[in-house]
Amino acid sequence: MSEFIRTRLLDNNAALVQMLGLCPLLAVSNTAINALGMGIATISVVVVTNFLVSLIRPITKKEIRIPLFVLLIASVVTALEMMMNAYFHELYLVLGIFIPLIVTNCLIMARAEAYASKNAWWLSIKDGFFVGLGFALVMFAIGLMRELIGQGTLFTQAHLLFGEWGHHIELTLLKNYSGFLIAVLPPGAFFALAILVAIKNKRDIKKSQDR
Template sequence: MSEFIRSRLLDNNAALVQMLGLCPLLAVSNTAINAMGMGLATISVVVITNVLVSLIRPITRKEIRIPLFVLLIASVVTTLEMTMNAYFHELYLTLGIFIPLIVTNCLIMARAEAFASKNNWWISAKDGCFVGLGFALVMMAIGIMRELLGQGTLFSQAHLLFGEWGHHLELTVIPDYAGFLVAVLPPGAFFALALLVAAKNKRDLHLANEQKPQQQHENTRAPNT
């Protein structure tokens, strides 16, 4: 995995490290399908917005760049909202107000301002794809954890995203499961996110401890070279 991809998926993950976009991350991750739907929507908006911002950067005045970026994001989100309403109506109703609220997602504005406004459209598209993917994977992980603990199922109501074929994806992992109410309530989202952040921090600490002996060995050899 290249440094470019690893940085966006793991090392500087928008959800686990930068803590951006927590509103949709926590609010609509009660099931895996809801999380997947919002994750795909976020990826689409980030990629399209990054490309548009990159394309207009030569003619954008610095004084108006932020209002212009907001206008672009709002236009893309509105188009996405209308598309979901037309082709994924039930999922659109389930996600509700959180689709138009993508406009206020700090993740999208941050990538537009910090990266897309300074780079060409192709590298900006790649940045948006992997930043959005990192965000979506965290959302999916939270959705799977909450659905499994809260309902004992996986990919319930998959037909909302995949049509009739989605019924074949629905799994009952724990039969006759009474459910764990906290998992499907808002506190469950915070607990799931906390576990993922803790797991990432433990991974980072483990990697740092592994690198220390190697660095010390290189430092002791340096005077002899």
């Protein structure tokens, strides 16, 4: 794995290290499919936004760059929201207000300002994809943990994202399981994130000791 990819996926992960975008990360990760849907939406927005910001950087005046970036992000999110409403309507209803709230995700603005506004479009697309992927993987992992512990299932309501084929991957791993309510409530998201951060920190400490 190249340093470019490793930095964005692991070493400087947007969710585990920078703690960006925690609102959607914690709010919609109560199931794996919800987390996956929001993760894919976030990747799409950050990639397209990085691409557009990089394209217009030669003609963007420093004084207006932030309002312009916000306008671009809002336009991309609006287009994504309309597409999800048209093609993934049930999932769109489940994710609700958190789709338009992608506009306020600090992760997207941070990459636009820190990277896309200073680099070529192909590098900006690459940066957006791997930063978004790192964020989405953390969200998906939290969704898996919360759904398994809270409901004893995996990929429930997968048809919302994958259509009829999704019914074939819905799993009930713990039959007659009464559930662990706190896992699917907001505190469960914080506990799951804390576990992942602890694992990440443990890995970093071990890595530094092995040098």
